[in-house]
Amino acid sequence: MGRSPVHAASASRLGDAHPRQEGPTDLRLVPPALAAWATAALMLGATVEWAIGVAVAGLVVGGALLMAGRNGDDGSESAGRNGDDGSESAGRNGDDGSESAGRDGDDGSESAGRDGDDGSESAGRDGGDGSESAGRDGAGGSGRNRTDGSGRARWAPWSGVSVAAVLLCAAAAAASAGLHGADLRRGPVPELARQYARVTADVELTADPRLTRPRVKGDHVAPTAVLLKGEVRRLEKPDGSVAGVRTPVLVIVDAKAKPGGGGRYRSGGDERPRAPGAGAEQGAWLSLLPSTRVRVAAQIVPAMVGGDRIAAVLRVRSGGPPEVVAAASGAQRFAGRLRSGLREATDGLDADARALLPGFVVGDTSRVPVELDEAFKATDLTHLLAVSGANFTILLALFIGPPGLAQRAERRGLAPRLGIPLRTTALVGGVMTLGFVIVCRPDPSVLRAAACGSIALLAIATGRRRSLIPALATAVLVLVLYDPWLARSYGFLLSVLATGALLTLAPRWSAALQRRRVPPRLAEALAAAAAAQAVCAPVVAVLSARVSLVAVPCNLLAEFAVAPATVLGFATMATAPVAMPVAKALAWCASWPAGWIADIARTGAAMPGGGVDWPGNWTGALLLALVTVVVVLGGRRIVSRPRICAVCLVVFLLVVVQPPPLTRVITGWPPPDWRFAMCNVGQGDATVLAAGDGTGVVVDAGPDPLLADRCLNALGITRIPLVVLTHFHADHVAGLPGVLRGRSVGAIETTGFEEPVDQAEFVRRQAAARRIPVTRAVAGEERRTGGLAWRVLWPPPDTGLAPGTGPLPTTGPVPEGANDASVTMLVRSGGMTMLMLGDLEPPAQQALLRSPAAAELGAVDVMKVAHHGSAYQDPDLLRAVAPKLALISVGADNPYGHPAPSTVAALRAGGATVLRTDEDGAIAVACGARGLLVARN
Structure with missing residues (x-):
């Protein structure tokens, strides 16, 4: 057979520019992998007897089918044998899904079953005329896939061997899962946990310690604790006996830093001394490395959530x-030095880059603030902060070259430029994979990422995209058998779904876009983002009960910055131990793409229409999958019509951005000439006072930065001359980053009572980071901006003494707590008056009535009811102000019973209309010819 003209002109048998033709996609390993996955998920909670029974049954039946398939009536062997003549094909597939006798030889050429002189593949490959050669399945029909003439795979009829493979893999998974599940139920640890006993245990850490995320709970931020995953190796029981065990547990260390002095109630510019040694105890626990063994005295309790990989929880009250x-x-000490060097090199960067770069490189998210973490979740960019196979693939591609070019003369990458042979290059890639696992910690998520990254390594080494599906199936099968708990991991499910989408859907979608004249690079990026989002969205909806509409554009925009941030981040980590100045320079370069990604996350999360609520269950997931299929099928027709595409894009942008002028026309929000607006921020307070076009004074920031930011965006607020924080409780100040983000802020005014201390420090840090001055509000202060004017009624001037340490001032008592120190304002705008009481409680409300400011407290138009409408209200104050409209900012289904029915009844008895954000949403008030006009959103 003669050679083709292209190959004849080349000195290489395969041709310099054209790799060998690929066969059809091999899907035979997919059913066994799925069977092992499902069996492992089910058997982890089963008894040992059930697991053994399933394993034995699968082994017996599978073995019988396998023997029957090998001794069929026609005398030929299936699954990789030749046809009717019974001879073996040179290129049959091995048991592990890879090619055996037909694999590449040492000299780079293929052995028996390699490409023929004419460029076509022989013995088990497609012939020159496009038909299958003698190596295809025999008449008896094996479980392998055949082609339909177009090179695409189609399923062949199932044979006994195919069913046997599924049953044998299921049996292996049942045995592995049964053993792992039994580990959690046997030994003394589970029994002692049921008794809530106190023990002394030696625990070997299996992952890096981490802090719990601070969460706003009511008026405070829940204290953080140190979490350590590990295995109990030595257990001293309450009776003094000692047992050697190996049981996985979670250790929770309540290592709290003492505040070191209470806040002071004072005015002026005095600063509170910072608490000495704050966080030192937590830092000692957080510095521990995996494989370290620590001895703890703890109370052992059952795990709160069943079905996890821990047998019990050790609660340590650290002293x-x-x-x-x-x-x-x-190895872990060396990896720890690398990670520590990365953190040190990023110390001098801005807050976003300092937080994100360690996450991009080694999955260290300890510096990521809550509001940025929530923004990444809202835009489905969280995978960038986890140890990801995609990030590792970037390094492999940098070193070896992109997939599909590994066997071409023009293949790119550092390895071919350095003259490293292909096989040596693949070996070095394997060493890089091992180093990746060690540096990023050998926990399940890292092993999963390494396996997914190794799939890309296989493509790079062979130049075959279609060999990736069996490689992915092999990775799933091996990982599930090695660690059955991955079968119940949402992270593992999302990784497999995303990888499968990138291997199957993305190439087809990219080709379809290119046929419609979309530039190749843009088509590939868009197809990859859309494919991953399409298959992962139903699972994400189950986890978050929300569907992000900005996930695809945010991932698409972030994709261009991920590679430089990741590569420069790894370079920073590698150079930090030997040349810190160079590492800091590299980190500074990496801070630009990292900052770009942070801006994308925050911008996408702040979009008013960035997401929609969705049922957080598997019924909702199926519904979303159906909607996705409809959108994809409809999109195939729309893409070929540019005008319709443009219209759809404009509509999508309007839905997501929701520009205030358009929103006002469609929804009536915000109403024209609105004066006061109460944001719906859940269980907290955030109010906006209109001060001109795009300008507003913000009173309190609520508990959630994203909700505060979205409310201000919907109101069209871009300039804030003053932010007033009535007091330092978390439900009033935790959302401050969202208020400050992307807006011009003149100053922040607060109460002088700096408690809680940690939240007062939080406000001060936020202001200092943006160089915003912080002032103190005192009674008698008057301000005006535009048509807005207000007077501070409370708190009164103080004696400069801490609460309870001296005589009371003449104007009122020293507040006993943060609520009674709330800044209280009487606001006038557009002929209306509004009384804002913060969270004042009856003692301060009574003192306010006795103060000189009481002379101004006549009837008001609008009142922001104190303390979310709690039952603690002074009836004399309610009668004195007699509001026409009472607004209550409260979260739905809050555990405090706010608002109290007695308070609502008292307000209505006084003639007030009561509106509440948990039922009415955001509320805006305007003044019309007939009185107050109220709009709800």
Whole structure:
């Protein structure tokens, strides 16, 4: 057979520019992998007897089918044998899904079953005329896939061997899952946990310690604790006996820093001394490395959530640093120095880059603030902060070259430029994979990322895209058998779905877009983002009960910055131990793409129409999958019509951005000439006072930065001359980053009572980071901006003494708590008056009535009811102000019973119309010819 003209002109048998033709996609390993996955998920909670029974049944039946398939009536062997003549094909597939006798030889050429002189593949490959050669399935029909003439795979009829493979893999998964599940139920640890016993245990850490995320609970931020995953190796029971065990547990260390002095109630510019040694105890626990063994005295309790990989929880009431009984291994100490060098090199960067770069490189999210973490979740960019196979693939591609070019003369990458042979390059890639696992910690998520990254390594080494599906199936099968708990992991499910989408849907969608004249690079990026989002969205909806409409554009925009941020981040980590100045320079370069990604996340999360609520269950997931299929099928027709595409794009942008002028026309929100607006921020307070076009004074920021930011965006607020924080409770100040983001802010005014201390420090840090001055509000202060004017009624001037340490001032008592120190304002705008009481409680409300400011407290038009409408209200104050409209900012289904029925009844009895954000949503008030006009959103 003669050679083609292209190959004849080349000195290479395969041709310099054209790799060998690929066969059809091999899907035979997919059913066994899925069977193992499902069996492992079910058997983890089953008894040992059930697991053994399933394993034995699968082994017996599968073995019988396998023997029957090998001794069929026609005398030929299936699954990789030749046809009717019974001879073996040179290129049959091995048991592991890879090619055996037909694999590449040492000299780079293929052995028996390699490409023929004419460029076509022989013995088990497509012939020159496009038909299958003698190596295809025999008449008996094996479980392998055949082609339909177009090179695409189609399923062949199932044979006994195919069913046997599924049953044998299921049996192996049942045995592995049964053993892992039994580990959690046997031994003394589960029994002692049911008794809530106090024990002394030696725990070997299996992952990096981490802090719990601070969460706003009512008026405070829940204290953080240190979480450590590990295995109990030695257990001293309450009776003094000692047992050697190996049981996985979660250790929760309540290592709290003492505040070191209370806040002071004062005015002026005095600063409170910072608490000495704050966080030192937590830092000692957080510095521990995986493989370190520590001894803890703890109370052992059952795990709160069943079905996890831990047998119990050890609650440690820490009174000091950890007691280390065995240091970490040498490899982990080296990896720890690399990670520490990365953190040190990023210390001088801005807050976003300092937080994100360690996350991009090694999955260290300890510096990521809550509001940025929530923004990444809202835009489905969280995968960038986890140890990801995609990020590791970027490094492999940088070193070896992009997939599909590994066997071409023009293949790119550092390895071919350095003259490294292909096989040596693949070996170095394997070493990089091992190093990746060690540096990023060998926990399940890292192993999953390494396996997914190795799939890309296979493509790079072979130049075959279609070999990736069996590689993915192999990775799933091996990982599930090695660690059955991955079968119940949402992270594992999302990784497999995303990888499968990138291997199957993305290439087809990219080709379809290119046929419609979309530029190749843009088509590939858009297809990859859309494919991953389409298959992962139903699972994400189950986890978050929300569907992001901005996920695809945000991922598309972030994709261009991920590669430089990741590569420069790894370079920073590699150079930090030997040349810190160079590492800091690289980190500074990496801060630009990292900052770009942070801006994308925050911008997408702040979009008023950035997401829609969705049922957070599997019924909702199926519904979303159906909607996705409809959108994809409809999109195929729309893409070929540019005008319709343009219209759809404009409509999408309007839905997501919701520009205030258009929103006002369609929804009536915000109403024209609105004066006061109460945002719906859940269980907290956030009110906006209109001060001109795009300008507003913000009183309190609520508990959630995203909700505060969205409310201000919907109101069209871009300039804030003053932010007033009535007091430092978390439900009034935790949303401050969302208020400050992207807006011009003149100053922040607060109460002088700086408690809670940690939240007062939080406000001060936020202001200092943006160079915003912080002032103190005192009674008698008057201000005006535009048509807006207000007077501060409370708190009164103070004596400069801490609460309860001296005589009371003449104007009122020293507040006993933060609520009674709330800044209270009487606001006038457009002929209306509004009384804003913060969270004042009856003692301060009574003192306010006795103060000189009481002379101004006549009837008001609008009142912001104190303390979310709690039952603690002074009836004399309610009668004195007699509001026409009472607004209550409260969260739905809050555990405090706010608003109290007695308070609502008292307000209505006084003639007030009562509106509440949990039922009415955001509320805006305007003044019309017939009185107050109210709009709800």
